[in-house]
Amino acid sequence: LAKTTQPISMDSYEGQEVNITCSHNNIATNDYITWYQQFPSQGPRFIIQGYKTKVTNEVASLFIPADRKSSTLSLPRVSLSDTAVYYCLVGFFSGGYNKLIFGAGTRLAVHP
Amino acid sequence: EPEVTQTPSHQVTQMGQEVILRCVPISNHLYFYWYRQILGQKVEFLVSFYNNEISEKSEIFDDQFSVERPDGSNFTLKIRSTKLEDSAMYFCASNLENEQFFGPGTRLTVL
Numbered sequence: 001l002a003k004t005t006q007p008i009s010m011d012s013y014e015g016q017e018v019n020i021t022c023s024h025n026n027i028a029t030n031d032y033i034t035w036y037q038q039f040p041s042q043g044p045r046f047i048i049q050g051y052k053t054k055v056t057n058e059v060a061s062l063f064i065p066a067d068r069k070s071s072t073l074s075l076p077r078v079s080l081s082d083t084a085v086y087y088c089l090v091g092f093f094s095g096g097y098n099k100l101i102f103g104a105g106t107r108l109a110v111h112p
Numbered sequence: 113e114p115e116v117t118q119t120p121s122h123q124v125t126q127m128g129q130e131v132i133l134r135c136v137p138i139s140n141h142l143y144f145y146w147y148r149q150i151l152g153q154k155v156e157f158l159v160s161f162y163n164n165e166i167s168e169k170s171e172i173f174d175d176q177f178s179v180e181r182p183d184g185s186n187f188t189l190k191i192r193s194t195k196l197e198d199s200a201m202y203f204c205a206s207n208l209e210n211e212q213f214f215g216p217g218t219r220l221t222v223l
Contacts, residue, residue, distance in 0.1 A: 043203045
């Protein structure tokens with residue numbers, strides 16, 4: 001699985017857009033980029049997954065440049081409830097088995 | 113919305129005792145996992161299970177650990193003789209497609 005690097009922590013305020021960038025220089029051709037969110041004392045929760053360009057769902061957007069060596073998770077208009085740890089994972093996530101290897105993640109704190 | 117459930121939410125045990133952590137994955141899922149998270153640390157993969165057998169396990173998953181899917185719905189993690197360092201949150205997860213669904217976790221405290 002490709003190694004990922006993301007900021008340890010970020011601070012934001014309610015209503016702002018938050019962008020968390022993840023570096024994955026050795027991403028393989030078949031690898032996908034997936035983001036999970038974890039609230040304290042809860043299990044991680046899938047947010048979004050993409051392969052290239054831009055993916056958007058009701059929660060977030062994922063921007064992936066052409067070289068795919070990085071990706072940016074964008075959370076529009078965050079609220080206090082978005083305070084969580086965000087994990088970037090890169091790997092060949094097939095339609096079935098996919099062991100997840102988590103890094104330290106980015107601890108996002110949203111302030112009033 | 114279907115969800116992964118885990119019981120108990122909190123388990124306290126004495127060192128050396130056996131514990132069984134229970135999970136009910138989402139019913140049509142085929143792939144099952146256990147992860148653990150020591151307080152303040154990252155989520156660590158323990159073991160994956162498919163077609164009634166272990167498909168992969170990490171270095172953490174030594175002979176003290178075992179998994180079972182006894183009845184087609186429950187998925188259990190057994191720790192035979194708990195150690196202090198086994199204290200952690202244990203998460204069960206399952207998936208059918210790319211999105212992996214995690215349970216709420218069991219907090220295991222070993223005294």
